[in-house]
Amino acid sequence: MRKVLIAGNWKMHKTNEEAEALAKEILRGLAETKGVEVALCPPFTALERVKKVIEGSEIALGAQNVFWEEEGAFTGEISPKMLIAIGCKYVIIGHSERRKYFKESDEQVNRKLSKAIKMGLIPILCVGETLEERKANKTWSVVERQLTSALNGFQGEGEIVVAYEPVWAIGTGIPATGEDALEVILKIRERLSELLNESFASSTRILYGGSVTPDNIMEFLKFKEIDGALVGGASVKSESFIGIVKKAALRGET
Numbered sequence: 001m002r003k004v005l006i007a008g009n010w011k012m013h014k015t016n017e018e019a020e021a022l023a024k025e026i027l028r029g030l031a032e033t034k035g036v037e038v039a040l041c042p043p044f045t046a047l048e049r050v051k052k053v054i055e056g057s058e059i060a061l062g063a064q065n066v067f068w069e070e071e072g073a074f075t076g077e078i079s080p081k082m083l084i085a086i087g088c089k090y091v092i093i094g095h096s097e098r099r100k101y102f103k104e105s106d107e108q109v110n111r112k113l114s115k116a117i118k119m120g121l122i123p124i125l126c127v128g129e130t131l132e133e134r135k136a137n138k139t140w141s142v143v144e145r146q147l148t149s150a151l152n153g154f155q156g157e158g159e160i161v162v163a164y165e166p167v168w169a170i171g172t173g174i175p176a177t178g179e180d181a182l183e184v185i186l187k188i189r190e191r192l193s194e195l196l197n198e199s200f201a202s203s204t205r206i207l208y209g210g211s212v213t214p215d216n217i218m219e220f221l222k223f224k225e226i227d228g229a230l231v232g233g234a235s236v237k238s239e240s241f242i243g244i245v246k247k248a249a250l251r252g253e254t
């Protein structure tokens, strides 16, 4: 069974104080909600504060990026060891904003993912095509390249989560349709089966991400093959994030 995962990517939002307040609101709002795994991914600076709020609850902590070395002269970077020490379970890797603004290559994504897994973190690997690539009918070739390259050398020695995030749907208010997301997600699962094996593929959670709100979450979760969502904008407001998680929790009853 794959438990639905709703992960909030807070991006570069929230000071320590604001992050603590948001985490408290989310914790309170979800106190009675069961059946969904929730992960909060605040900025590095707020990880410890958020961890203190969610400690003892079932909400997990995630980071938004990681470097591939354990320690050393890498100014400005954060290692998997540091994330583990602070209590992270997840780490987002290969987000399209990092690929775009920081020129993260497929090879760097692969190095980050390999090291994160080796150190015991669960990567949330983001893949997805730009609008130009979609218009040129390259959606699958791009996603397949990103996925295959990220998993180069990986032999199933740890858990991963994949997030299909069409770049044109991120932060635009224009989500993909559930059917479009499903089509790519089915192919991702098939590719995971080829790269690893059927049991790895069928136990791996594949999320959708891109302008998810409480109003459209079920458009994706109505499909059993879509195992949750990576949420950006709607995750930094307690009301909308709680709304998404509560709707997701109903899936088990539909």
Ligand code: PEP
Residues within 6 Å of the ligand: 009, 165, 169, 170, 171, 172, 173, 209, 210, 211, 212, 230, 231, 232, 233, 234
């Ligand atoms: C994201 O940043 O991963 C994301 C999906 O953002 P948004 O929900 O704002 O589109």
